[in-house]
Each structure stands twice: as C-alpha cells, then as structure tokens.
Amino acid sequence: MDELVLDGNAAAGALAEIYGDDMTTVLAECASCGRVDPIGGLVAFVHAPGIVLRCTACATVMIRIVQTPSRTRIDVRAKRIPPPPETAR
Amino acid sequence: MPQPFITRGFVGKRQDAGGAAGRIPPGQHLVKDFPVLSAGPTPRADLRTWTFRIEGLVKEPAQWSWDEFRELPAQDFTKDISCVTKWTKLDTHWRGVSVDVLLEHVDLDRSAAFVTAFSDGGYTTNIPLPELLNGQAFVAYEYDGKPLAPEHGGPARLVVPQLYFWKSAKWVRGLRLMERDQPGFWESLGYNNHGDPWKEERYSGD
Numbered sequence: 001m002d003e004l005v006l007d008g009n010a011a012a013g014a015l016a017e018i019y020g021d022d023m024t025t026v027l028a029e030c031a032s033c034g035r036v037d038p039i040g041g042l043v044a045f046v047h048a049p050g051i052v053l054r055c056t057a058c059a060t061v062m063i064r065i066v067q068t069p070s071r072t073r074i075d076v077r078a079k080r081i082p083p084p085p086e087t088a089r
Numbered sequence: 090m091p092q093p094f095i096t097r098g099f100v101g102k103r104q105d106a107g108g109a110a111g112r113i114p115p116g117q118h119l120v121k122d123f124p125v126l127s128a129g130p131t132p133r134a135d136l137r138t139w140t141f142r143i144e145g146l147v148k149e150p151a152q153w154s155w156d157e158f159r160e161l162p163a164q165d166f167t168k169d170i171s172c173v174t175k176w177t178k179l180d181t182h183w184r185g186v187s188v189d190v191l192l193e194h195v196d197l198d199r200s201a202a203f204v205t206a207f208s209d210g211g212y213t214t215n216i217p218l219p220e221l222l223n224g225q226a227f228v229a230y231e232y233d234g235k236p237l238a239p240e241h242g243g244p245a246r247l248v249v250p251q252l253y254f255w256k257s258a259k260w261v262r263g264l265r266l267m268e269r270d271q272p273g274f275w276e277s278l279g280y281n282n283h284g285d286p287w288k289e290e291r292y293s294g295d
C-alpha cells in the first residue's frame with residue numbers, strides 16, 4: 001500500500017498563516033536538482049508530526065512546517081521562496 | 090443502596106478501556122489500527138545491498154548485510170507504542186535484534202552519550218544512549234509474525250517504545266554514536282529531543 005500523496009495545496013493554510021499571504025503560486029527551486037514548481041505543485045506529506053513538501057523530481061525536502069501549540073515554525077530549503085518572518089523560524 | 094452501582098460502574102469502565110487503564114499516557118487515545126505516518130516517500134530497499142551500520146564514537150564501526158543481520162540473535166517483543174499525533178496502540182508484537190546485542194560488536198568510546206539513528210530517505214532522529222540500552226530498544230524486521238511492511242518501516246525499523254514513535258526510525262540503516270545531542274529531522278524544527286510520552290515531552294521550549 002502506497003501512502004496517500006497530496007500536493008502543496010495541502011499546506012496552503014499553514015503557509016498563509018506564516019507569510020500572511022497565499023503562497024501556493026510562488027515558485028520554488030529544488031536546491032538539489034534545480035527543478036522549479038509552484039509551491040502548490042510540490043509533493044506534500046501531511047500524515048506526520050509536521051508537514052513536509054518535497055521536490056516532484058528528486059523528493060528532496062524543500063519546506064518543513066511544524067505547528068506547536070504556541071507557534072508555527074518553518075524551515076525553507078528551496079531557493080526562490082521569500083524568507084519567512086523571523087518569528088516562524 | 091448506591092453500592093451495587095458503584096461496583097458495576099467500576100467494572101464497566103475497566104471493560105471499556107480493555108484493561109488499558111494506566112497504560113495510556115496523558116493526552117493520548119487508544120487505537121486498534123496501525124496508522125501510517127511518513128515524512129517522505131516509502132523507500133524500497135534492495136536487500137542485496139542493504140546494510141546496517143554502527144559508527145561514530147566506536148573503536149571500529151560495525152556493519153552487517155541483510156543476511157548477516159538475520160543471523161544475529163533475535164527476540165520477540167510485545168510493547169505499547171505512542172505517537173506524538175496522540176494515538177497509542179497496546180500490545181504490538183515485534184521480532185528483531187536488541188540494540189544491546191548490536192552494541193556488543195563495537196567498543197564504545199567513553200564519551201558516547203547520544204545516538205543519531207539514520208534511515209533510507211534521509212530521515213534522522215536523536216536519542217540519549219541510555220534509552221537504547223538494557224533491553225529497551227530493538228531493530229525490528231517482523232511485525233505480527235510477518236516481515237515488516239515497507240509503509241511501517243520495513244525491511245527494518247528502530248523501535249524505542251518508551252519514547253514517542255517518531256524516535257522509532259522507519260527504514261533505519263544505522264546508529265551513530267555521539268558525544269553531544271544532535272537534533273534530528275523533527276527535533277530540529279521544534280519537537281522534543283527526549284520525547285517521553287509519560288511526561289508529554291512533545292515539543293521543545295513550549
């Protein structure tokens with residue numbers, strides 16, 4: 001049985017909370033293979049302790065998001081994406 | 090005459106919980122199924138090239154092929170497991186090799202105090218060395234009498250049942266002994282370095 005594969009739109013709410021704007025059409029470039037996709041088109045894994053968005057070509061981690069009771073944290077590995085606000089790092 | 094009602098209520102409650110009272114850590118709920126959680130695609134390991142390795146603060150690293158690993162003394166384990174996403178599953182049945190057995194094959198440096206478990210797909214998690222000793226942790230390759238399914242971490246996963254289950258690295262390929270704690274995949278983004286469900290150590294700094 002393969003896992004349910006979602007796309008980056010599954011992270012739209014969490015990303016909007018962090019950036020204060022819709023991020024799904026923003027382009028992200030894989031730091032490993034150079035593939036460029038809109039964030040909404042990345043491969044998303046949400047059945048985990050956090051949200052992981054990966055490259056559609058090589059599965060390299062591009063964005064990780066963890067929502068704790070007190071804050072939302074993001075780690076951006078992909079290029080081209082605007083840096084997240086200080087409070088979310 | 091309230092006495093019979095109290096007795097009945099007490100018995101009924103115990104039955105509802107399936108004898109689970111006292112075995113479910115705070116903030117957790119019981120599940121019967123085995124939820125699949127994944128931070129990435131399920132790797133399909135080639136058992137001809139698969140290895141398990143112990144490295145870092147050891148005199149000589151140890152490494153086993155799949156066949157060699159299966160020759161190691163194995164044990165059956167029945168354990169309760171708790172995921173940080175708040176489910177707890179009781180009496181899960183595993184077969185695998187105790188970490189104690191694996192560590193018999195290396196000379197540990199006296200400064201070794203923490204372990205990073207590393208996996209196919211790049212996942213890592215950090216665990217204090219004492220949590221892996223004295224029969225507490227094992228590398229499992231069977232679940233419920235069958236080869237461990239890939240979605241549950243097969244061919245082999247680390248199981249550290251007394252910690253939240255993200256510490257029980259799926260698709261594990263080795264243990265790295267270290268002097269200092271090095272936050273892993275989830276720990277580096279806010280999850281707890283220790284992760285004891287009974288103390289609800291879910292996050293760091295919360």
Ligand SMILES: [Zn+2]
Pocket residue numbers: 030031032033034035055056057058059060
């Ligand atoms: Zn890529």
